[in-house]
Amino acid sequence: MGKMVSVINTVDTSHEDMIHDAQMDYYGTRLATCSSDRSVKIFDVRNGGQILIADLRGHEGPVWQVAWAHPMYGNILASCSYDRKVIIWREENGTWEKSHEHAGHDSSVNSVCWAPHDYGLILACGSSDGAISLLTYTGEGQWEVKKINNAHTIGCNAVSWAPAVVPGSLIDQPSGQKPNYIKRFASGGCDNLIKLWKEEEDGQWKEEQKLEAHSDWVRDVAWAPSIGLPTSTIASCSQDGRVFIWTCDDASSNTWSPKLLHKFNDVVWHVSWSITANILAVSGGDNKVTLWKESVDGQWVCISDVNKGQGSVSASVTEGQQNEQ
Amino acid sequence: GKELDGEPTVTVRAVNSRKNQMCFDWGPGRLLVSNEPPSNKKEMCSCPFIYIIRKDVDRIDERLTGKIQKSQLVRVSKNYRSVIRACMEECTSVFAAKDPANGRQFSSQVSILSAMELIWNLCEILFIEVAPAGPLLLHLLDWVRLHVCEVDSLSADVLGSENPSKHDSFWNLVTILVLQGRLDEARQMLSKEADASPASAGICRIMGDLMRTMPILSPGNTQTLTELELKWQHWHEECERYLQDSTFATSPHLESLLKIMLGDEAALLEQKELLSNWYHFLVTRLLYSNPTVKPIDLHYYAQSSLDLFLGGESSPEPLDNILLAAFEFDIHQVIKECSIALSNWWFVAHLTDLLDHCKLLQSHNLYFGSNMREFLLLEYASGLFAHPSLWQLGVDYFDYCPELGRVSLELHIERIPLNTEQKALKVLRVCEQRQMTEQVRSICKILAMKAVRNNRLGSALSWSIRAKDAAFATLVSDRFLRDYCERGCFSDLDLIDNLGPAMMLSDRLTFLGKYREFHRMYGEKRFADAASLLLSLMTSRIAPRSFWMTLLTDALPLLEQKQVIFSAEQTYELMRCLEDLTSRRPVHGESDTEQLQDDDIETTKVEMLRLSLARNLARAIIREGSLEGS
Numbered sequence: 001m002g003k004m005v006s007v008i009n010t011v012d013t014s015h016e017d018m019i020h021d022a023q024m025d026y027y028g029t030r031l032a033t034c035s036s037d038r039s040v041k042i043f044d045v046r047n048g049g050q051i052l053i054a055d056l057r058g059h060e061g062p063v064w065q066v067a068w069a070h071p072m073y074g075n076i077l078a079s080c081s082y083d084r085k086v087i088i089w090r091e092e093n094g095t096w097e098k099s100h101e102h103a104g105h106d107s108s109v110n111s112v113c114w115a116p117h118d119y120g121l122i123l124a125c126g127s128s129d130g131a132i133s134l135l136t137y138t139g140e141g142q143w144e145v146k147k148i149n150n151a152h153t154i155g156c157n158a159v160s161w162a163p164a165v166v167p168g169s170l171i172d173q174p175s176g177q178k179p180n181y182i183k184r185f186a187s188g189g190c191d192n193l194i195k196l197w198k199e200e201e202d203g204q205w206k207e208e209q210k211l212e213a214h215s216d217w218v219r220d221v222a223w224a225p226s227i228g229l230p231t232s233t234i235a236s237c238s239q240d241g242r243v244f245i246w247t248c249d250d251a252s253s254n255t256w257s258p259k260l261l262h263k264f265n266d267v268v269w270h271v272s273w274s275i276t277a278n279i280l281a282v283s284g285g286d287n288k289v290t291l292w293k294e295s296v297d298g299q300w301v302c303i304s305d306v307n308k309g310q311g312s313v314s315a316s317v318t319e320g321q322q323n324e325q
Numbered sequence: 326g327k328e329l330d331g332e333p334t335v336t337v338r339a340v341n342s343r344k345n346q347m348c349f350d351w352g353p354g355r356l357l358v359s360n361e362p363p364s365n366k367k368e369m370c371s372c373p374f375i376y377i378i379r380k381d382v383d384r385i386d387e388r389l390t391g392k393i394q395k396s397q398l399v400r401v402s403k404n405y406r407s408v409i410r411a412c413m414e415e416c417t418s419v420f421a422a423k424d425p426a427n428g429r430q431f432s433s434q435v436s437i438l439s440a441m442e443l444i445w446n447l448c449e450i451l452f453i454e455v456a457p458a459g460p461l462l463l464h465l466l467d468w469v470r471l472h473v474c475e476v477d478s479l480s481a482d483v484l485g486s487e488n489p490s491k492h493d494s495f496w497n498l499v500t501i502l503v504l505q506g507r508l509d510e511a512r513q514m515l516s517k518e519a520d521a522s523p524a525s526a527g528i529c530r531i532m533g534d535l536m537r538t539m540p541i542l543s544p545g546n547t548q549t550l551t552e553l554e555l556k557w558q559h560w561h562e563e564c565e566r567y568l569q570d571s572t573f574a575t576s577p578h579l580e581s582l583l584k585i586m587l588g589d590e591a592a593l594l595e596q597k598e599l600l601s602n603w604y605h606f607l608v609t610r611l612l613y614s615n616p617t618v619k620p621i622d623l624h625y626y627a628q629s630s631l632d633l634f635l636g637g638e639s640s641p642e643p644l645d646n647i648l649l650a651a652f653e654f655d656i657h658q659v660i661k662e663c664s665i666a667l668s669n670w671w672f673v674a675h676l677t678d679l680l681d682h683c684k685l686l687q688s689h690n691l692y693f694g695s696n697m698r699e700f701l702l703l704e705y706a707s708g709l710f711a712h713p714s715l716w717q718l719g720v721d722y723f724d725y726c727p728e729l730g731r732v733s734l735e736l737h738i739e740r741i742p743l744n745t746e747q748k749a750l751k752v753l754r755v756c757e758q759r760q761m762t763e764q765v766r767s768i769c770k771i772l773a774m775k776a777v778r779n780n781r782l783g784s785a786l787s788w789s790i791r792a793k794d795a796a797f798a799t800l801v802s803d804r805f806l807r808d809y810c811e812r813g814c815f816s817d818l819d820l821i822d823n824l825g826p827a828m829m830l831s832d833r834l835t836f837l838g839k840y841r842e843f844h845r846m847y848g849e850k851r852f853a854d855a856a857s858l859l860l861s862l863m864t865s866r867i868a869p870r871s872f873w874m875t876l877l878t879d880a881l882p883l884l885e886q887k888q889v890i891f892s893a894e895q896t897y898e899l900m901r902c903l904e905d906l907t908s909r910r911p912v913h914g915e916s917d918t919e920q921l922q923d924d925d926i927e928t929t930k931v932e933m934l935r936l937s938l939a940r941n942l943a944r945a946i947i948r949e950g951s952l953e954g955s
Binding site (some may be wrong): 026027028029070071072073074117225226227228275276278 | 703707711729731732733736737739740741742767770771774775778
C-alpha cells in the first residue's frame with residue numbers, strides 16, 4: 001500500500017566491527033546490539049535518544065545474536081557467539097552482569113531465542129555443531145539443560161519458538177497449577193531444512209515436521225505471533241536468496257504450504273515479525289532492509305526500502321516502537 | 326466535538342501542488358510531517374485536536390444500531406473537516422510565532438492538511454451528500470471557493486485602496502470573482518468601474534445585467550432542472566449575441582469576461598494563473614457550459630479539464646489522481662491513492678470508516694468489503710500505540726474492529742511501558758474491563774516481580790492477588806514469613822490485615838493472614854482465641870512444616886501464662902506436633918520434607934517446649950479435674 005515507512009532514528013553504537021544483531025526490548029525502550037568486536041551493548045533509546053547503558057564483555061569471539069527475555073523475569077538478555085558459549089546477562093540493582101554461562105556446544109552458537117513467558121524462563125540455542133540446547137531456569141541461579149543432538153547436519157543457524165497455545169480454557173485452571181502447554185519451536189539449518197520440534201509428555205523433544213523448499217542454508221526462521229486465527233505462520237530465509245512464508249491450517253493435519261515472498265539477489269540473513277504479525281522485516285546481503293505486508297487480498301507487498309548504513313544500526317521499524325516523553 | 330451546521334468560515338490556503346509526495350507521520354504527542362520520503366530530520370507542530378476526533382467516533386457508534394441518516398453522516402463528515410481545519414489554524418498560529426526561516430517548511434505542513442480537507446470535502450459532496458445534478462454544481466462551487474482563496478486577500482487589497490477600479494489587480498479581482506461564480510460581487514466591482522470611468526458605464530451596466538440575470542439554482546428554489554436548463558439556454562444565447570455584436574469590443578477585459586461566461590475554453594485557459602489549478606478550471610467550466618451536469622458525467626469533464634489545464638507541460642500529481650478517482654466515483658481508488666500519497670493512516674482510516682457507515686464500500690462490490698475498513702482502522706490504531714498517551718485512543722479504535730481488534734489489543738497492550746503505578750493501573754483497568762485475564766495476569770506478574778526485586782513485598786503481594794496468581798502469592802508470602810523470622814516483625818501489616826477473601830488465593834497466603842491474625846489476637850490479649858488459632862494452623866496443615874518450630878515457639882508465652890490457656894486436649898495436640906517434628910517422620914499427607922537441624926539451639930528449644938508443655942498439661946488436667954468436680 002505504498003511508501004509509508006521512514007527511518008526515525010539512527011543509533012551510532014560505536015561498535016568496532018560488524019554488527020550482527022540488534023534487538024529492541026519488550027517495550028521498545030532499550031536496544032541491545034552485538035558485534036564481531038565481541039561485545040554486547042545496551043542502549044536506552046527513549047525519546048529518540050541513545051544512551052549507552054552497558055558494554056558487556058565476556059565473549060571471546062564474534063557475537064551473533066541477542067535476545068531479550070520477557071520482563072516478568074526481570075531485565076535479562078541472552079547472547080550467543082562464535083566462541084561456542086551462550087551467556088545470560090542480568091540487570092541487578094541498575095548494573096548489568098553475567099548471570100550464567102552455558103558452554104555445552106562444540107561449535108559456534110548461532111542463534112538464541114526465549115520461549116513464550118508462559119512456559120517459564122527457557123532459552124533455545126542453535127549451534128554449528130548441529131545440536132540445539134534448551135536451557136530452563138529452575139530457580140536459585142540454576143539452569144537445567146536438554147540437548148537435541150544432530151538436529152541439523154552440518155549446523156543449526158536459527159531457532160524460533162511458536163507462540164503459546166493452550167488447549168482448553170486458561171481461566172478455569174486450578175490455582176497454582178500450570179496449564180498443559182504444547183511447546184513447539186522451529187529451527188533452520190545448513191541442511192537447507194526447517195524443522196519443527198515438539199515437546200512430548202515425557203519431556204523429550206521430537207522432530208515433528210520437516211519443511212523443504214530452500215536450496216541452500218537456511219539462515220533464519222521466525223514463527224509469527226498468533227492473532228487468534230486458526231492458521232500458523234512461519235517465515236524463513238536462506239542463502240539461496242529466497243524468503244518463504246509457510247502457513248499451516250491447524251484444523252487439518254499439519255500440512256505446511258510455502259509461499260515465495262520474494263527472491264532476492266543476495267543471501268537473506270534475517271526475518272522478523274511485527275507484534276501483530278502483519279509486517280515482516282527482511283534484511284539481506286544487498287544491504288537493504290525491506291518491510292513486507294500482506295494486503296487484504298492475500299498478496300505480499302513490499303512497503304518500503306530502507307538502506308542499511310555502514311557501521312551504524314538502524315532501529316528496526318516495529319509497531320512496538322516507543323518514544324517516551 | 327465541534328458542531329458545524331453552516332459553512333466553515335476559516336479561509337484555507339491553496340494547496341501547493343508542486344510537491345511530489347505528501348508524507349505524514351505520527352510521532353510522540355505531535356504531528357510529524359515531512360516533504361520528502363525517508364529523511365532523518367523532522368519538524369514538529371502540536372496538534373491537540375485528535376481528542377475531538379475521538380468523540381466523533383463515539384458518536385458514530387451510538388447510532389450503529391439504528392438507521393443512520395444521511396444528514397447525520399454529513400454532519401459527522403463536516404466535523405472531521407472542521408477538525409482538520411482547526412489543526413491547520415493551530416499550526417499556522419504556532420508557526421507564525423516561530424522562526425521565519427522555518428516558515429516554508431511549516432507552511433507546507435499546512436498545505437498537506439489543506440489537501441486532506443480538500444479531498445475529504447469532495448468525498449463528502451460526491452459520496453456522502455450524494456448531490457444530484459443541480460445542487461451538485463453549487464456544492465462544487467462552494468468547494469472551490471473554500472479552497473482557492475486568494476480572492477479575499479486580493480479583494481481586501483483592491484477595495485482598501487483609494488481608487489479600487491484603478492488598482493493594478495482590479496481586473497484580476499473581477500475576473501476571479503467571475504471564475505468563481507460570485508457574480509453579485511463582480512457586479513459591485515463593475516459599478517465602481519462605471520463610476521470611475523463614465524465612458525464605460527454603459528457596457529459595465531450591460532455586463533452587470535448579464536451577471537444579474539444568469540440563471541442559477543439556488544437552495545430552496547422550486548424550479549425543476551428542465552426549467553433551469555431552458556432559462557440558462559436562453560441566457561447563454563443572449564450572451565452569445567452580445568459577443569457576435571462585439572458589444573464589449575472597446576473593453577478587452579469585459580470581452581474576456583463575456584467569453585468566460587460563455588464557457589469558452591480558450592478564454593478560461595488564459596486565466597490559468599487565476600484559476601491556479603485544474604479543478605477550479607473544471608468547476609468554472611461546468612458553471613458556464615453545463616451547470617446541470619449529472620454526477621455520472623463528471624469524470625469526463627474532470628479528465629479533460631486536467632488534460633487541458635496541464636497542457637502536456639507537466640504530469641498529474643498524487644493529489645490530482647486522488648481527485649480524479651473521486652470524480653470517477655471510484656472509492657476504492659480514492660482510498661488506495663490516499664494510502665499511497667498520505668503515509669499517515671489517520672486520513673484513510675477515518676474516511677474509509679465513514680464511507681463504510683454510508684454503506685458505500687459494500688455497494689461498490691469490493692472483494693474485501695467492510696474488511697477494508699477494519700484493515701485500515703487496525704493500522705491506525707497500531708500506530709497510536711507508539712505514543713505514550715494516545716495508546717488509550719488506540720484501545721477505543723481496536724474496540725471497534727470486530728474481527729481482529731481484540732487480539733490486536735491483547736498483543737499491543739502488554740507492550741506499553743509501565744513506568745508509573747498510575748499508568749499500570751490504567752492499563753490494567755483497560756484489560757479488566759475487557760476480560761483480558763491473560764494480559765492482566767502477565768502485567769501484574771511483571772509488576773509483582775519488579776516489586777519483589779525492589780523488596781517492596783506489600784506491593785508484590787497486592788499485584789499477585791490482582792493477578793489471581795496463586796503460585797506467586799505463595800512465593801511472596803514465603804518472603805514475608807522469612808522476613809518475619811529474620812526480623813521478628815511483619816512489614817506491610819495493613820495489607821495483610823485486610824486481605825479479606827483474597828486470603829484464599831493460596832494456602833501460604835492464607836497461613837500468612839491467619840498467622841498475622843494470631844499475633845493480633847495475642848496483642849489484644851485474646852489468649853484463648855489466639856491459642857486455638859495457633860493450634861489449628863498446625864493441625865489443619867495450613868502451616869508449612871518448616872514453620873512449625875516457629876509456631877511452637879510462639880506457643881511458649883501462652884504456655885507460660887499464669888492462667889491455663891491451652892486445654893489438656895490442646896496440649897496433647899501440641900505435643901503430638903512437636904513429636905512429629907522431632908521424630909523426623911514425614912507426616913502422612915505432607916509433601917514438605919523439611920527436617921529439623923541437628924543443632925544445639927534447636928535441641929534446647931525442643932527441651933524447653935517439652936518442659937513447658939508438660940507443665941501446662943499438668944496444670945490443665947488439674948484445672949479441668951477440679952472444674953468437673955465442683
